[in-house]
Amino acid sequence: MSEKPFWETVPLDKMTTEQWESLCDGCGKCCLLKLEDEDTLELAYTNVVCRLLDMGSCQCTRYPERSRLVPDCITLTPEIIPNLRWMPRTCAYRLLSEGKQLPWWHPLVSGDPDTVHQAGISVRGRVISERRAGDLEDHIVDWPDENIE
Ligand code: SF4
Ligand code: SF4
Numbered sequence: 760m761s762e763k764p765f766w767e768t769v770p771l772d773k774m775t776t777e778q779w780e781s782l783c784d785g786c787g788k789c790c791l792l793k794l795e796d797e798d799t800l801e802l803a804y805t806n807v808v809c810r811l812l813d814m815g816s817c818q819c820t821r822y823p824e825r826s827r828l829v830p831d832c833i834t835l836t837p838e839i840i841p842n843l844r845w846m847p848r849t850c851a852y853r854l855l856s857e858g859k860q861l862p863w864w865h866p867l868v869s870g871d872p873d874t875v876h877q878a879g880i881s882v883r884g885r886v887i888s889e890r891r892a893g894d895l896e897d898h899i900v901d902w903p904d905e906n907i908e
Contacts (some may be wrong), residue, residue: 766851766855768782772837783852784849784865784866785872785880785881786849786882787883787886788880788881790809790811790812790817790832790882791806791809792805792808792809792892804902805900806887807898810889812886814882814888815881818837840852848898851865862878
């Protein structure tokens, strides 16, 4: 009988730093810029990503310093995840906090960091950088599976 993997047995708030960090599938969707309607507080996704995202690998180029360089960049913790209504539905932190399974394309499940791209989950090839985007209002898009609640 095979042992269950750590993400099915260890609660989010009991994971080691290494386990916690490995949950990130590398999709880059939390690095998409969002717009909030001042009156209704409704959020909309854009196809524009943070200037520090490598759009090929979908990794943050300055991960250790991200909070200092981008004050809007939120450091995820088990406590705040349930309150982040804009977190992508496919995000492993969200899935696990909702008691769901990790999907087949998650690198921890597949053993291959490329499956998140092959499955069309990541932002690779579908975004532009905020360095070049101009007015965000011109970049509002619907992301498949990502209706912000
Ligand atoms: S949305 Fe979640 S899984 Fe995707 S890059 Fe962000 S933290 Fe990682
Ligand atoms: S600073 Fe890095 S982790 Fe934060 S939003 Fe930008 S690219 Fe993403």
